[in-house]
Structures are given as C-alpha cells and as structure tokens.
Amino acid sequence: xxxxxxxxxxxxxxxxxxxxxxxxxxxxxxxxxxxxxxxxxxxxxxxxxxxxxxxxxxxxxxxxxxxxxxxxxxxxxxxxxxxxxxxxxxxxxxxxxxxxxxxxxxxxxxxxxxxxxxxxxxxxxxxxxxxxxxxxxxxxxxxxxxxxxxxxxxxxxxxxxxxxxxxxxxxxxxxxxxxxxxxxxxxxxxxxxxxxxxxxxxxxxxxxxxxxxxxxxxxxxxxxxxxxxx
Amino acid sequence: xxxxxxxxxxxxxxxxxxxxxxxxxxxxxxxxxxxxxxxxxxxxxxxxxxxxxxxxxxxxxxxxxxxxxxxxxxxxxxxxxxxxxxxxxxxxxxxxxxxxxxxxxxxxxxxxxxxxxxxxxxxxxxxxxxxxxxxxxxxxxxxxxxxxxxxxxxxxxxxxxxxxxxxxxxxxxxxxxxxxxxxxxxxxxxxxxxxxxxxxxxxxxxxxxxxxxxxxxxxxxxxxxxxxxxxxxxxxxxxxxx
Amino acid sequence: xxxxxxxxxxxxxxxxxxxxxxxxxxxxxxxxxxxxxxxxxxxxxxxxxxxxxxxxxxxxxxxxxxxxxxxxxxxxxxxxxxxxxxxxxxxxxxxxxxxxxxxxxxxxxxxxxxxxxxxxxxxxxxxxxxxxxxxxxxxxxxxxxxxxxxxxxxxxxxxxxxxxxxxxxxxxxxxxxxxxxxxxxxxxxxxxxxxxxxxxxxxxxxxxxxxxxxxxxxxxxxxxxxxxxxxxxxxxxxxxxxxxxxx
Numbered sequence: 001x002x003x004x005x006x007x008x009x010x011x012x013x014x015x016x017x018x019x020x021x022x023x024x025x026x027x028x029x030x031x032x033x034x035x036x037x038x039x040x041x042x043x044x045x046x047x048x049x050x051x052x053x054x055x056x057x058x059x060x061x062x063x064x065x066x067x068x069x070x071x072x073x074x075x076x077x078x079x080x081x082x083x084x085x086x087x088x089x090x091x092x093x094x095x096x097x098x099x100x101x102x103x104x105x106x107x108x109x110x111x112x113x114x115x116x117x118x119x120x121x122x123x124x125x126x127x128x129x130x131x132x133x134x135x136x137x138x139x140x141x142x143x144x145x146x147x148x149x150x151x152x153x154x155x156x157x158x159x160x161x162x163x164x165x166x167x168x169x170x171x172x173x174x175x176x177x178x179x180x181x182x183x184x185x186x187x188x189x190x191x192x193x194x195x196x197x198x199x200x201x202x203x204x205x206x207x208x209x210x211x212x213x214x215x216x217x218x219x220x221x222x223x224x225x226x227x228x229x230x
Numbered sequence: 231x232x233x234x235x236x237x238x239x240x241x242x243x244x245x246x247x248x249x250x251x252x253x254x255x256x257x258x259x260x261x262x263x264x265x266x267x268x269x270x271x272x273x274x275x276x277x278x279x280x281x282x283x284x285x286x287x288x289x290x291x292x293x294x295x296x297x298x299x300x301x302x303x304x305x306x307x308x309x310x311x312x313x314x315x316x317x318x319x320x321x322x323x324x325x326x327x328x329x330x331x332x333x334x335x336x337x338x339x340x341x342x343x344x345x346x347x348x349x350x351x352x353x354x355x356x357x358x359x360x361x362x363x364x365x366x367x368x369x370x371x372x373x374x375x376x377x378x379x380x381x382x383x384x385x386x387x388x389x390x391x392x393x394x395x396x397x398x399x400x401x402x403x404x405x406x407x408x409x410x411x412x413x414x415x416x417x418x419x420x421x422x423x424x425x426x427x428x429x430x431x432x433x434x435x436x437x438x439x440x441x442x443x444x445x446x447x448x449x450x451x452x453x454x455x456x457x458x459x460x461x462x463x464x465x466x467x468x469x470x471x472x
Numbered sequence: 473x474x475x476x477x478x479x480x481x482x483x484x485x486x487x488x489x490x491x492x493x494x495x496x497x498x499x500x501x502x503x504x505x506x507x508x509x510x511x512x513x514x515x516x517x518x519x520x521x522x523x524x525x526x527x528x529x530x531x532x533x534x535x536x537x538x539x540x541x542x543x544x545x546x547x548x549x550x551x552x553x554x555x556x557x558x559x560x561x562x563x564x565x566x567x568x569x570x571x572x573x574x575x576x577x578x579x580x581x582x583x584x585x586x587x588x589x590x591x592x593x594x595x596x597x598x599x600x601x602x603x604x605x606x607x608x609x610x611x612x613x614x615x616x617x618x619x620x621x622x623x624x625x626x627x628x629x630x631x632x633x634x635x636x637x638x639x640x641x642x643x644x645x646x647x648x649x650x651x652x653x654x655x656x657x658x659x660x661x662x663x664x665x666x667x668x669x670x671x672x673x674x675x676x677x678x679x680x681x682x683x684x685x686x687x688x689x690x691x692x693x694x695x696x697x698x699x700x701x702x703x704x705x706x707x708x709x710x711x712x713x714x715x716x717x718x719x
Contacts, residue, residue: 067404067450069411072422072442079435083233093232170306176415184309197316205305205313212304370527371564375578375630376554385577389568468612469567 009196010203013187021186022207028100028182029169032107036168037161039108040115045145047116048123058116065113070171077106078178099180103172111168118160122153159223166215170208183207239434240441251428255438258424259445265341265420266407266449272346273406277353281391282383284358295354302351307412311344315416341413341420349406356398360391393464400457404450421445475503476536477634477665478524483533485519493519494530495689501634506666508676511686512712517669518561520686521636524667525556538633554582557627557635561643563619565611571598571622572607575629583630590629597625601655617648621655634665641672671716677701685709 047058065073081102082094089095126149134144154161173184181189184204191200240252284295302310315336319327333339364387372382392399414423425442429435478501485494493516501507509517522528524535526542526549535542540552565574575594579585585593598604601621611619620640627635637656641649653675660666660679668675676683676697683700685693685708693706700709 064447067408068443068446069408069422071411071414072425072439072446075422075426075429076439076443079429079439086232166304170304173306173308174412176308184306188312197312198320201309201312201317205309208306208309209301209304213300216304365562365564367560367562367564368566370522371558371560371566373527373550374525374553374556374558374560375626376550376552376582377578378550381581385581386566390566393568464568466567466612467610468614469610 006196006199009194009199013190013200016186016190017183017203017207020181021183024100024181024185025169025172025183028103028107028172028175029165031104032111032172033165033168035104035108036111036115037119039112040117041119041150043112043116044119044123047120049141049145062113062116065110066117070110071174071177073110074103074106074174074177077109078102081105099175099178103175103178103180107168107172111164114164114167115161118157118164119153122157122160123149125156126152156226159219159226162219162222163216166212166219169215170212173208233436235437236434237437239428239432239437242432244428245431251432251438252441254424254428255421255441255445258419258421258442259449261338261419261424262407262410262421262445263449265338265345265410265413265418268342269346269349269410270403270406272342273349273353273402276347276350278357278388280350280354281357281361282388284354285361295358299351299354302348307345307348307409308415310348311340311413311416314344315340337413337416337418340416341410341418345406345409345413348409349402352402352405353399356395356402357388357391360393360395361387363394364390393466396457396461396464400454400461403453403457407449407453408446476500477503477505477538478667479536480520480524481534481536483520483523483530483535485516485523485528485530493689494523496533497686497689497691498533499684499691499694501665501667503665504663505681506660506664506668506679507682507684508680509667509669509684509686510671510673510676510712511692514688515686516689517686518638521638521667521669524636525553525558527553527558550582554578554630555633557624557630557632559620559623559627559635559637559640561639563611563616563623563643565619565622565626567611570608570610571603571614574611574622575626578626579629593629594625597628598622600628601625615648616644617651620644620648620652624652624655624659628659634667635659637666637668637670639669639671641670673701673713673717685712687712 043058043062047055047062050058081097085091085095085097086093130148130152131144134148139147172182175182176184176188179185187200187204191197240255241250243249244251244254246254280295280298283291284299286292305313319330321327322330330336368386368390369379369382372386373379377385410418410420411422414420414426419427421442425438428438428441432438478499480497480499483494483497484492486492497516497520499507509521511517519528523530524537526535537552537556540547542549542552565571566577569577572591572594575597576587576590579590579593580587595604595607598607601624603618603621603625606614606618606622611622614622624635624640640656641652644652649672653672656666656668656675657679668680670676680697683693683695683697684691685700685706687708693700693709695705699705701713705713
C-alpha cells in the first residue's frame, strides 16, 4: 500500500513546509497566545471586579465566543475587521486587512474568551485569606491582584494555559479556509500541485502530532510539579 | 459603515433554484444537527469503551487506551478529516478505496466518523476520570455479590461514573456541535458552509453570519437544556451531601 | 471434615517481593460458627477476609469455600462469591439504586430470580432489618447505621452459606454502632456461619465461638472465646486487648 509512496516529495517540500508554513503557524500561535492571555486576564478581572454592567457585558462576550465554532468566528472577523477599521480610522471605504493580521486578531479575541475562563477559575481557587492578608497589609485591590493573587494564579494555572496553547496551535490549522500559508496551508497547496495528498497530509499529521504530543507531555509533567508545590 | 443592510435577503429566492436563502440556511442547520447527533452517538459509544479500558488496573490497558486517545487528541481535527477523506481511500485495497470514493454523501459519513472519533478521545478521558472518582470499594462490592466484572461495570460503576461527569459531557456535546463546522472543508453543506454560500451569492455577509450565529446559539441552547433535563432525571436524592 | 465451610491453608500473600502481608495463615470456620478476627491496624486481617472471596489474590496456600478451592483452574469466581455474603467497612451500597433495587440487583443478574421472587425476598429481608419503610429511598438519604443494615440485607438476599464482615462498624458514628451489632447478633443466633473482622470485643464476648488474633500478617492466637478472654492468654493479644479495652 505504500508501494508508490514518494518520500522524495516530502524531502523537496521541507523548506516550504517549515521555513514558510511552520514559521507562520508558530508565529500566529505565540502572538495569539500572548495577546489572548493578556486580554483574557483583563476580561477576567473586569468580570470579577468590574461593575455589574461591565461584568455582564464581559460574560456575554465570553459566552458568545465559547458557543460559536471557531470557523464561523474566523469568517466573521475576516469580513468585519475591514469595516471596523474603516469606522475607527474614518476612512472613506473598508480598509484592506492582510490575512495574517485578520487571523491574528481573530485568534487573539477568540482565545481570550477561553483564557479568561481559565484565569477566572484560577483567581477563584485562591483562598479568600490571601486577599484578606494583603488588605490587612494595606495593599489596594489592584495591588493585591497584581502582587499577590495573579502571580499565584499564573503559577498554578500554567499547565492549563499550556494545554490551551496546544489547542490553539492545532486550531491555527483552520486558517486553511482563508487560503493562508500556514503549515497545513502550504502542505495542502503542494499536495494539490503535485497530486501527492497521501504523502503530504500524512506528513502534516505526523508533525502536528509530534509537536502537540511533546508539548502535552510537558504540560503533564508541569502539572505534577505544580501539584506538589501546592 | 457604508454597508447595505438587507434583512429581507432570507426571503429572496436563492440562485440554487430550489427555495429561498432562508431555506438554504435551514438546510445547513438541519445538516449540522444530523451530523452532531450521529457523531455524538459514536463518540459516546467508542469513548465509553475506551474509557472503561483506560480504567482497568493493568498498565497495558492504559497504554492501549493511549494508543487510541493520543493521536486523536494531538492531530488537528481538520487534518484528521483530510486523513479520512483524502488519504484513507488511497491506503486500503483499491476496490474498497474506489467504493469509498464513490459513496454518495461521502462528506456526510466522513464528518460523522471524523468528528465522532475526534470527540471519542475526549469522552474516553472523561469516562475514565468518572470511573476513577468512584470509591474503590464499589467494584469489590459488585464482585462480592457474584456479579462478573462486566456486570459490575454495566450495573454499578458506569451508571455512577456517567452521573459524575455529566457536566463536562455537556460541554463536550457543545464542542461536538461546534466541531461539525470543520467538515465544511471536505464539502459538507452544514450551517457555516451554507452561511458562506449565502454570502458568496448575495454579498449580504453579516446577515448570513448573524443568522448562522443565532442558529448555533439555538442548537447549543437545545443541547444544554436536554443535558439539564438528563441531569435532573439522574439526580440522586441525598447523594453528595456528605 | 464435611462441616467446614471456610478453610484457609497456609495462605501467603506479598504486595511486592519485600513486603509480605499474610504469613502462613491457616484457619477453619465450621458451619454455624462465628469467628471474630481482631488485631492492630495493618496486621492483615482485612486482607485475610478479602482473600476468602478472592477479592484479593494470594500467592501460595489454598482457600476452600464450601468445598470449592479458589486456586483451582477454571473456578467460577462470580458463582463462588455469590455464595458468600460480604459486608464492607464503608457499606458500599450502590448510590444510584434505591434500597430495594440494591437488594434486587444481584438476585436478578446473578441468581436469575424472577422479578417477583426477588422483590418478595428483598421486602422480607428489609422487614427483618426493620427498614421496610425506607425501601424506596436512596442510600444517600439513610444514616450510616441504616445503610449498613441495608448492606447486610443485600448480602443475605443471596442466601449465602457464610457471611464475611470487614470492620462493619468502624466507619459508623458511635451512636449507630449498636443497631448494626444487634442485627449481627441476631444473625449469629440464627446459626449463620460468620467470619467477622472487628474491634468490638463486646460482640465477640456475646456471640463468638472463636477469636483469632492477628499481628504483622500472622495468626498469633486462634482460641475458643473463653480461653481467649482468660487472663493467661498470649502476651501480644493481652497488650492489644488492654489497649482497645482501656479507653
């Protein structure tokens, strides 16, 4: 069944796959993770300590994002962002937004909803005594969050954040629908150009598996270390 | 924003010739529902079996369950669907492969199997977690009454394990529904795909996506309510108070 | 001897090559006999009783229940276990089944009784342990003492040839101990063959025929009740007794 499996095809495709495709995928993953965690933290704090209206709006946003398929959200933002940009900049017509920018915005805003739930759970899992102790020392609410609560949250939630990042890494493959040159996109383009779907999709699966599997093993090890510290 | 809103678009006839744009979206909604239900059924059945294997005391059984779970968890769903749809028919004997390729509704079956198996790995982990959360003595009590290990799982352990993991299973059901949208890449005419088609034919992007958004919210609500009902039915008087 | 219901012959069990939990344990329980097994925690008494219905494997020696040898090839363990009732420290009622269903389950699935037959048996047994009014409730709605009485009834529903009790009162609040012990005393007086792991020496004095004392995996004393409680018994047993009777 592998009689006409062409390893040379993969060999020749390697530069495009990794120097173009994987670089795109990893850049998108890291930037969206950083942005997602940052925005997610802000959302979590707003939801927990903002006024009633603010926390209701944040909850609505988070729940909406979490109940929609990522693909639909990708399409939404792909078409919406040019109009929002036009409105923000006061431009005469919808602005042009590159595929990468659109994808980065989408993933950041989408994943922020998931990250905010993780961080909110983390904040709520810190015993009340910690905030009380900080307040007793004269720290303000913001200082308590900044210096006492959040450092503990990020420490204990690190494995979960990493797991979510692995999910994000796999989800970036969905930019395929925008015909962008991420890892899968490049693999798919070469596959179709050369009629070598079996080789390239199997290889793509193998690479995604290797990276995700190693990362999730690391998350697991991290989890057991965090568990001991607590 | 100089976007020309036209909410009447749903009542206009679609260029496909058989109905309105609204009906196009409804057909997508119906497809999403069908694939979701079948994929979820497959995920529950396969996931429960693998979850039981994972809960067995032998290290080999756990490794066996890992062989099932890890590939399904660590390869993007989109890539998995490509493997089932494009790669599998080429790897099996030619006559079977040809049969697969000529199957009517191939995207439909591929979506059910692909999404179903993808979700089965998550269900398996949940079921195994639920089984591990039960007191160890429950197994012993079942065996001591003369039940076989199989009967003990069937009548004693699984009914409790499912109760324990009902809330996470609800979110896995929602994930199943959301994940069916990925099958638009292999040509499944589900809700997101139909919304995209409406947009391409009519250029009314935001009306189409808004309708799809409402469609997903409605299905999710339905799924959540159904699971709540099951949770209420399955609630045990006095349980969990201690 | 034909009237031996449970016989243990030089049973040895290791958890790993270096840790031996049971050392050459031999013991016979005759029909109608009540044998109390006591000893400090970690002495192996719970492990011993769990070996009797093969809930714990053992590496050498032999156990026979009602003439059936456990380590024989092709032994039907479910069938054998169905003939021995067991009561656990933590009751282990099935929380998703009502009290009545807890009693019915194994009658239907193991003994193949009809629904009516099982129901009649279950209801009769619940009346016997004075819990007929709670038949439709779920285990979570009962007190610990009531749950343990249901567990006893559940085991009796299988018409066992012998009953095993693994510390049946040690998870109970003190005020509930007596209701469970009373049910056990009644059972003993009706002539049930019983092997009981417990620290309740009052129970032992009242109904036991023999008392077995275990320490560090060995059966140190196996004596008639009167002999066991006599002042001139085994040194380790005396120390143990004075400790648990002391408070």
